Amino acid sequence: MLTLENVHTFYGKSHILHGVSVEVGPGEVVGLLGRNGVGKSTTLKTIMGLVRPSQGRVVFEGRDIGGWAPHRLAHLGIAYVPEDRRIFRLLTVYENLRTGLDRGGITEQRKTELLEKVYENFPVLRERRNQAGGTLSGGEQQMLAIARAMMLEPKIILLDEPTEGLMPRMVTQIRHIVDVLHREGVAILLVEQNVPMTLEVSRRVYIMEKGQVRHHAPAEALREDQTMIHQYLGV
Amino acid sequence: MVIPWELLVIQLLNGVIIGMILALVASGLTLIFGIMDVVNFAHGELYMLGAYMGTTVMLTTGNFWLALGGSALTIAALGAVVQVTALRPLLGRDPLTTILATFGISLVLQNYALWQYGPVARKIDEPFTGQFALFHLQFPWYRVVIALLSAAIILALWLFMKYGKYGIWIRATTQDRVMAAAMGIPVPLVYTMVFAIGSAMAAASGVLYAPLVGINHAMGLDVILRAFIVVVVGGMGNLAGSVLAAIFISLLEALASLWVSPAQAVIVSFIVLILTLLIRPTGLFVPTPK
Ligand SMILES: Nc1ncnc2c1ncn2[C@@H]1O[C@H](COP(=O)(O)OP(=O)(O)O)[C@@H](O)[C@H]1O
Ligand SMILES: [Mg+2]
Numbered sequence: 259m260l261t262l263e264n265v266h267t268f269y270g271k272s273h274i275l276h277g278v279s280v281e282v283g284p285g286e287v288v289g290l291l292g293r294n295g296v297g298k299s300t301t302l303k304t305i306m307g308l309v310r311p312s313q314g315r316v317v318f319e320g321r322d323i324g325g326w327a328p329h330r331l332a333h334l335g336i337a338y339v340p341e342d343r344r345i346f347r348l349l350t351v352y353e354n355l356r357t358g359l360d361r362g363g364i365t366e367q368r369k370t371e372l373l374e375k376v377y378e379n380f381p382v383l384r385e386r387r388n389q390a391g392g393t394l395s396g397g398e399q400q401m402l403a404i405a406r407a408m409m410l411e412p413k414i415i416l417l418d419e420p421t422e423g424l425m426p427r428m429v430t431q432i433r434h435i436v437d438v439l440h441r442e443g444v445a446i447l448l449v450e451q452n453v454p455m456t457l458e459v460s461r462r463v464y465i466m467e468k469g470q471v472r473h474h475a476p477a478e479a480l481r482e483d484q485t486m487i488h489q490y491l492g493v
Numbered sequence: 494m495v496i497p498w499e500l501l502v503i504q505l506l507n508g509v510i511i512g513m514i515l516a517l518v519a520s521g522l523t524l525i526f527g528i529m530d531v532v533n534f535a536h537g538e539l540y541m542l543g544a545y546m547g548t549t550v551m552l553t554t555g556n557f558w559l560a561l562g563g564s565a566l567t568i569a570a571l572g573a574v575v576q577v578t579a580l581r582p583l584l585g586r587d588p589l590t591t592i593l594a595t596f597g598i599s600l601v602l603q604n605y606a607l608w609q610y611g612p613v614a615r616k617i618d619e620p621f622t623g624q625f626a627l628f629h630l631q632f633p634w635y636r637v638v639i640a641l642l643s644a645a646i647i648l649a650l651w652l653f654m655k656y657g658k659y660g661i662w663i664r665a666t667t668q669d670r671v672m673a674a675a676m677g678i679p680v681p682l683v684y685t686m687v688f689a690i691g692s693a694m695a696a697a698s699g700v701l702y703a704p705l706v707g708i709n710h711a712m713g714l715d716v717i718l719r720a721f722i723v724v725v726v727g728g729m730g731n732l733a734g735s736v737l738a739a740i741f742i743s744l745l746e747a748l749a750s751l752w753v754s755p756a757q758a759v760i761v762s763f764i765v766l767i768l769t770l771l772i773r774p775t776g777l778f779v780p781t782p783k
Pocket of ligand 2: 295298300341
């Protein structure tokens with residue numbers, strides 16, 4: 259469904275991605291691990307059209323989407339939950355969700371259903387729906403960022419370190435929502451530092467180093483034999 | 494010198510009325526700045542062209558309200574074209590380039606108006622000429638209507654920004670352009686829309702105010718200077734701040750002109766501007782940042 263073929267990305271003159279190839283099938287949860295600064299976030303940004311690949315192809319459902327504007331990618335069914343969450347701080351929780359709801363071809367009834375679904379999964383968002391997004395705690399902001407992405411009814415969600423800096427209770431909730439999305443058939447490309455969680459929820463895992471994918475294996479294999487994890491992540 | 498209190502009341506009323514018109518012009522300006530970071534030097538010319546467009550519609554239909562609506566729509570379309578052709582290509586460049594671009598546009602529009610409509614001032618008749626007695630004076634109802642209509646348009650803008658789908662798009666884009674795009678919001682279109690709305694507001698104020706001042710190709714110059722002062726005093730990009738600043742400054746000027754000539758009273762707005770920049774550069778009515 260989503261394929262990166264030999265993607266190279268630059269920030270100005272610095273060469274960040276050196277030929278990354280990654281694949282995510284329909285409904286598949288795929289992990290992307292690696293130390294800080296190896297290019298995981300840049301990979302997601304390249305998919306989302308926030309930086310342009312200088313070389314290589316990004317293909318989504320048979321279409322070469324390299325260089326497409328982000329809003330068109332969102333309409334195609336790609337949703338993005340960035341590392342720093344980037345919720346709209348001055349918009350209320352409800353308005354944050356509306357940014358993904360007010361789009362063409364969606365009925366009022368469907369909008370209500372989608373809202374109900376996230377309010378059920380994240381009751382705290384219902385409580386705080388009229389509160390400015392900036393007043394939420396870090397964990398609540400993370401939930402809002404994921405909930406907001408869900409409003410787009412995406413086919414794939416690019417999740418960048420959703421559990422970073424969260425308390426264990428919050429991590430459990432995030433983990434739960436990943437399961438919910440997976441059950442609904444939404445594909446997920448999950449960037450994480452939390453290795454145990456990634457190995458549990460993913461089917462396959464890519465390990466990156468210095469802007470390249472160095473290892474690729476079924477999550478199960480990595481759970482049993484952690485040599486590669488030790489080698490590339492030092493944990 | 495003792496001022497009779499009737500005169501004081503009349504001047505206060507005049508101050509509020511001028512203030513509302515000024516608020517309408519400044520709202521468009523501050524909207525465009527707040528959302529697009531564009532200092533629109535052509536805003537006064539959109540106001541001027543709006544007034545001229547009002548005369549054109551007035552000549553063909555004879556209806557003031559059609560002139561108001563028709564002019565706002567036409568100038569909105571013009572604003573959209575200007576944004577797409579001149580400003581969109583500059584997105585992400587040094588803000589100085591957009592200042593130069595809008596300044597260039599203002600010169601083009603001014604000379605276009607001179608060429609199209611000639612140097613002789615024109616006039617739009619008031620939609621109605623009723624008056625009411627205010628002490629010893631006959632006060633035109635139309636002036637009151639101007640203030641009320643300006644307030645209504647600003648209120649409509651506020652409601653649109655608060656509850657409308659596009660209002661939320663606009664606010665989301667203001668806060669985080671990249672994330673807004675990632676949420677499927679067509680950011681380039683949002684910018685065009687904002688510029689069109691700002692232009693329509695300038696045009697509407699031009700038509701509303703024209704019966705009081707007469708129309709000529711340079712009429713934008715005077716108003717834009719005052720609008721800029723208001724926008725800075727109100728806090729760049731702050732809609733409510735602009736409205737308050739417009740009324741505040743107009744009231745001060747109206748009161749000052751009880752003692753000095755109206756031309757000298759203008760100095761008051763510069764004094765407020767300078768004091769604002771010295772004491773509260775983020776806006777007179779904005780809480781001081783911690
Ligand atoms: N906007 C940017 N401009 C320049 N360099 C950047 C930018 N963002 C990230 N980088 C650099 O790119 C490299 C990869 O960053 P990133 O993709 O965020 O890594 P990761 O998500 O794996 O921690 C890092 O060396 C980082 O310093
Ligand atoms: Mg990262």
